[in-house]
Amino acid sequence: MGVREIPVDRITEVVRRLCIEANTILGDDVVAALETSLAIEESPVGQDVFRQLIRNADIARTEGIPLCQDTGMVVVFLEIGQDVHLTRGDLETAVNEGVRQGYRDGYLRASTLDPLTRKNFGDNTPAVIHTRIVPGDRIKVALAAKGFGSENMSQVALFPPSHGIDGIKKFVVGRVDAAGPNPCPPVVVGVGIGGTMEKAAILSKESLLRPIGHRHPNPDISQLELELLKEINNLGIGPQGLGGRITALDVHIETYPTHIGSIPVAVNLQCHSGRHKESII
Amino acid sequence: MPGSVVIHPPLSDDTVDKLAIGDRVLISGVIYSARDAAHKRLVELIRENRPLPMDLAGQIIYYVGPTPPQPGMPIGAAGPTTSYRMDPYAPILIEKGLKGMIGKGARGDAVIEAMKRYRAVYFAATGGAGALISKTIKRAEVVAYEDLGTEAIRRLEVEEFPAIVVGDVRGNDLYRDGRMRYRRE
């Protein structure tokens, strides 16, 4: 196969567009999940919350107002075909330029700053960028605008193997319980199991890109997802933590082989405002 | 929202006393925005016995850091931010006459105590309903601390701003009670 040349400003363009779309157009899967939840929820206050969130998505889409004032930190997953040759600049600068333009042109809030001096950069750059080289001559850009009410409630733990599946379940459910109203429930719970410390964390974040309602292809893991979902919804935390039947819209698990000495587990919480979009170049 | 009570700030003790957790309210009138950095400054002024940029008596403070407004709009997305970060300051403002706070998430004991003692309420707005809430804000004007950008204190004219009473003057807390009611072992 020949080499396909792609100028990096194509990536800037796509990232710019995805930043704006992610922040104003809620995914169909999320809207459908909010509608189903409204029908199931027993708490009147919880039903109100679902009605508001459905209207909110409608207003954001038709008027271009961001879904939430926390327009997040941008996380980009890039899958770059090994037959692609990037030209006219470097990849990471191109991605960050897309973020800068998207946040400026979409009237989105700039939230990134120096972790120690706390000085705001004013343009929401840089993004957190994860890059994989894959077969082929295309680039897949998956972009998430990650709010920090839910990011702050996330956690990684490395358990001894004796902890077993029950231990994993306790940790995940306990995490959602402790987070209570803070991550803006109903949440989507992303769980990464296996690998190393950082691999588990990345898996948990990647799992959040999967549409709500899609199960893991492995039947045992898919079963575990459903068991966790049930236990989490039994917590009673409910929409916005005000009490109710629906605390989580879904649980997504991704796994990777690990070492004989450990069970790494990461829980990444995603608020109902699950803002992610993807595009293929 | 059906079954909602309409309230107009400044709030009287009588209005505040009648509100109970779980009540749905629509707020119309003037409220003020402030979050972490503005709270710090307000409390410093109070400690130094200096005048505040606005009179707190009967007022409602909304914990919000909006997105920049699009041309022709008063404000951008404007949903609530997490309230516990304001807990170290809130009791001092409540003592000074603040009657209401709007945010999201549970409050600490000192805030709940101050709400009982000086009769104030805590409302939750829906986190992540930034576009919907934006539509209820008809005018926004910076009244102090312009240098804080999104965190400046703004005077907001609101019409039917939707909120839920989550903490009342009797010390009740919907975050605790609501979860208990729906919990299954």
Ligand code: SF4
């Ligand atoms: S947790 Fe999500 S919905 Fe809630 S304020 Fe943050 S970004 Fe918005």
